[in-house]
Amino acid sequence: MSASSPLLNELIEALRCLPGVGGKSAQRMAFHLLERDRQRGLRLARALEQAMQRIGNCTRCRNFSEEPVCALCASASRDRHVLCVVESPTDLAAIEQATGYRGQYFVLLGRLSPLDGMGPQELGLDLLAQRLGEGEIEEMIIATNPTVEGEATAHYLAQLARAGGIRPTRLAHGVPLGGELEYVDRGTLAHAFGSRQALD
Amino acid sequence: MRIEQQPAYVLHARPYRETSLLLECLSRDHGRLGVVARGVRRARARTSRAQLEPFRPLLLDLLLKGELATLAAAEDAGLPARLHGDAGLAGLYLNELVVRFTSRQDPHPALFDAYARTLARLAADEAPGWPLRRFERDLLEAVGYGLQLDAEAGSGLPLAADGWYVYQVEHGPVRCPPGRAHALRGADLLAFAQDRRPAPEADLALRAMMREAIRHHLGGEPRTWQMLAAMARR
Ligand SMILES: [Zn+2]
Numbered sequence: 001m002s003a004s005s006p007l008l009n010e011l012i013e014a015l016r017c018l019p020g021v022g023g024k025s026a027q028r029m030a031f032h033l034l035e036r037d038r039q040r041g042l043r044l045a046r047a048l049e050q051a052m053q054r055i056g057n058c059t060r061c062r063n064f065s066e067e068p069v070c071a072l073c074a075s076a077s078r079d080r081h082v083l084c085v086v087e088s089p090t091d092l093a094a095i096e097q098a099t100g101y102r103g104q105y106f107v108l109l110g111r112l113s114p115l116d117g118m119g120p121q122e123l124g125l126d127l128l129a130q131r132l133g134e135g136e137i138e139e140m141i142i143a144t145n146p147t148v149e150g151e152a153t154a155h156y157l158a159q160l161a162r163a164g165g166i167r168p169t170r171l172a173h174g175v176p177l178g179g180e181l182e183y184v185d186r187g188t189l190a191h192a193f194g195s196r197q198a199l200d
Numbered sequence: 201m202r203i204e205q206q207p208a209y210v211l212h213a214r215p216y217r218e219t220s221l222l223l224e225c226l227s228r229d230h231g232r233l234g235v236v237a238r239g240v241r242r243a244r245a246r247t248s249r250a251q252l253e254p255f256r257p258l259l260l261d262l263l264l265k266g267e268l269a270t271l272a273a274a275e276d277a278g279l280p281a282r283l284h285g286d287a288g289l290a291g292l293y294l295n296e297l298v299v300r301f302t303s304r305q306d307p308h309p310a311l312f313d314a315y316a317r318t319l320a321r322l323a324a325d326e327a328p329g330w331p332l333r334r335f336e337r338d339l340l341e342a343v344g345y346g347l348q349l350d351a352e353a354g355s356g357l358p359l360a361a362d363g364w365y366v367y368q369v370e371h372g373p374v375r376c377p378p379g380r381a382h383a384l385r386g387a388d389l390l391a392f393a394q395d396r397r398p399a400p401e402a403d404l405a406l407r408a409m410m411r412e413a414i415r416h417h418l419g420g421e422p423r424t425w426q427m428l429a430a431m432a433r434r
Contacts (some may be wrong), residue, residue: 006322020218112289114296115212115224115424120430148254152288185250187280194282 008034060131062107063089072105079103083131084141085157087111087150095143103141106131111144112153113200123153125160132164139167146173148190203230203262203269209279209315210254211295221270223252224299225260228312232302235262237271241325247274255291255319256280267304281323290328293424294318295337301343302417314338329407330397336410337392345417348372349393349410359386367409369416382408 015026033041058070082103086092092105108123140161144150161168174192175184217220218243223235239245251274261272271406283291321331328418340346346414351358353372363386365373376383382405415421
């Protein structure tokens with residue numbers, strides 16, 4: 001894949017930073033933009049540059065934002081009594097798209113993981129404690145992933161909430177809708193069995 | 201080298217390349233292993249990520265080549281240890297200790313057994329303190345830093361059950377006046393050496409003794425201590 005132009009080489013190399021993009025796809029993308037789509041290529045370049053330079057983290061929820069306080073935190077139509085804590089901006093987007101949740105969020109940008117050097121400080125829990133201390137929040141929905149590290153994080157967050165007189169709740173997890181027990185992972189099934197609910 | 205049906209636990213996983221995971225595993229016969237699990241981050245992977253979570257007894261088929269092994273197959277060897285609440289944090293602590301105190305491909309069968317026993321104790325809703333002390337003791341022993349708990353430092357004289365001692369890392373118990381900070385009764389040290397539970401009043405001193413030894417041999421503090429301390433402060 002030795003292109004004749006150093007700039008082309010540089011572009012191909014740069015595109016490889018994208019997830020799922022190897023050498024071949026990077027080359028195809030670069031050729032596509034140069035051959036047929038220079039206008040949109042330039043738009044991509046501008047958008048990329050602006051986003052990389054101007055998007056930081058919201059000072060209230062830590063989600064991506066180019067303003068000090070993001071639109072979601074600033075919105076008057078969101079319920080200020082409920083706070084949903086997620087591991088990543090991707091998780092936040094998933095909840096926004098799949099549910100009718102109208103409360104606010106806090107993004108940890110990770111989970112407790114001693115071996116990755118992720119502790120309470122790295123997760124911004126001082127900032128979270130400060131928000132809990134403001135007195136508006138009544139319920140904290142803990143939506144960390146149902147992994148060992150996500151569960152440990154949830155436990156930690158629940159303690160933080162209780163210490164602040166706030167009711168912690170946890171997303172339910174178990175057998176996927178439309179799934180068949182036979183094909184459900186053992187751990188998932190054990191968990192679903194353990195947290196079964198009364199029918200009424 | 202092919203390794204088949206090897207009892208192991210996953211200690212830690214991190215994303216590796218596009219769709220793979222790099223696992224740190226504790227295996228019974230080959231010690232800690234770095235294992236590449238190819239393609240398990242794809243939606244329809246043959247081995248699910250859930251199966252490669254920590255605290256699950258597994259049987260692994262591996263191909264070991266140089267520094268890393270490649271995962272060929274993983275099957276459950278029993279029920280996952282379900283660690284709730286503080287036990288979950290305690291479990292992460294075990295994993296941190298094992299990763300930081302062992303080198304890859306350095307076999308420690310006794311450590312594997314101690315690890316499995318400790319998970320069972322934590323899952324049985326025992327308060328984490330005592331299971332953790334036993335594990336710390338067994339871990340240090342397994343990696344060659346065992347504590348001398350039944351004889352005085354220097355003289356090697358047997359401990360007096362009613363005597364008071366402070367533990368000096370790399371030496372052993374040294375006689376001290378009663379009531380010294382972190383002093384332990386001879387009887388408690390002897391009990392600990394014989395895997396019997398010391399008196400509850402000795403809990404804090406016992407923890408301090410093990411922490412001092414861990415800090416000394418690690419040249420620093422495990423990250424999990426900071427988490428536990430931050431939690432205790434709240
Ligand atoms: Zn925000």
